[in-house]
Amino acid sequence: MKISKKSSAGSLESSDLMVYLEPMDTIKVEAVSSVSTSQHQKEIEALVKKELKKAGITGAYVKVQDNGALNLTIKARLKTAISRGIE
Amino acid sequence: MKFRTRRTMLYIPGNNPGMLQLADIFGADAVLFDLEDSVAPNEKDAARDLIANMIRFREYENIEITVRINPIDTPYFDRDVKEIIASGNLDAIRLPKANSAKDVKALEKLINKYEEEFKIEPGSIKIHPMIETAIGVIQSYEIASSSDRIDAITIGGQDLTANMGVSKTKEGKEILWARSQVVMSAKAANVDVIDTIFADINDEEGLIEETRLIKSLGFTGKAVINPRQIKPIHAVFAPSKDEVEWAFEVIDAYEKALKEGRGVIAVRGKMIDPPVRKRAQRIAGMAYLMEQE
Numbered sequence: 001m002k003i004s005k006k007s008s009a010g011s012l013e014s015s016d017l018m019v020y021l022e023p024m025d026t027i028k029v030e031a032v033s034s035v036s037t038s039q040h041q042k043e044i045e046a047l048v049k050k051e052l053k054k055a056g057i058t059g060a061y062v063k064v065q066d067n068g069a070l071n072l073t074i075k076a077r078l079k080t081a082i083s084r085g086i087e
Numbered sequence: 088m089k090f091r092t093r094r095t096m097l098y099i100p101g102n103n104p105g106m107l108q109l110a111d112i113f114g115a116d117a118v119l120f121d122l123e124d125s126v127a128p129n130e131k132d133a134a135r136d137l138i139a140n141m142i143r144f145r146e147y148e149n150i151e152i153t154v155r156i157n158p159i160d161t162p163y164f165d166r167d168v169k170e171i172i173a174s175g176n177l178d179a180i181r182l183p184k185a186n187s188a189k190d191v192k193a194l195e196k197l198i199n200k201y202e203e204e205f206k207i208e209p210g211s212i213k214i215h216p217m218i219e220t221a222i223g224v225i226q227s228y229e230i231a232s233s234s235d236r237i238d239a240i241t242i243g244g245q246d247l248t249a250n251m252g253v254s255k256t257k258e259g260k261e262i263l264w265a266r267s268q269v270v271m272s273a274k275a276a277n278v279d280v281i282d283t284i285f286a287d288i289n290d291e292e293g294l295i296e297e298t299r300l301i302k303s304l305g306f307t308g309k310a311v312i313n314p315r316q317i318k319p320i321h322a323v324f325a326p327s328k329d330e331v332e333w334a335f336e337v338i339d340a341y342e343k344a345l346k347e348g349r350g351v352i353a354v355r356g357k358m359i360d361p362p363v364r365k366r367a368q369r370i371a372g373m374a375y376l377m378e379q380e
Contacts, residue, residue: 009133015105073104076140080133 002059007085010077024061033066093308100125101134113314117151139174155181172201185216188233219243231276244283270305298323337367
């Protein structure tokens, strides 16, 4: 399953993040964070890739702008963005 | 029925992860994650996903987790119920604009279905109908007694006054009859009864005055919209030293009578029947909570 249209979810408030999705043939994930290290950004990217795989997504460009979100929040925002992007 | 003390139920906007993740640190007896009024229509899906994940993964401690879903006549109703039950760890669903026993039955049917589908203990998820229309007030006893899942009913002052075509005032004279009616219905159905919010978060004196009033009417707790409102409400609901001593005397006497196979109990010269014992248990529960605080 591929993302068929641009979508987003979340906010730039503290403890939240913005997830932006765009159609793409393969998977590409980029994370930036205002509050964490580059190591943590890599962890976010790995988490996003794992969740995309779980959701059966094989094509998407994902950009994450993190503002100190918990992993469970990242998962929730990604789930929302995916459902908005495949409608 | 599992005994719970619900002096305060703290509303938390459903699309705010910063507040949701801290829900159990403010000292409220219960939290109310909100999918209804505090969430914009185009964010209902996001709030639902977020609340479901918070309940599933956050491992809240020592707090009752309730979710206010969207009303039965909205397109979100079924999905709200499904997703929050799927998350597990949910204690109760608050049903806004419960106007009849039929509304409660519709929710009950859905909960039955999803408890089975997601292998949740049958009957474990409670229903808290919210009375916030004139017809709801009139039918509040039928509503309160319509399901074994109901262990509390609640009144929503803002929507009720709008439905009545009057303004909600700080004094609350316009909803005094409705409050009394809802309390009486709850007592008749043997369930808890939770009061509406006090909207002015900067008026602690007004909050205390209103809490004294609703306690005297028979309410067992109050919804709050800001953590600052929790302590003053708990202070008003705190039992006196004598009440606590009496409560433990009643509980001890009851346990002793149970062991000895006696059916009739008297404490301080007065007969103790089940409603009095229930009141004693509630006071003992509050005393326990006060010790923890």
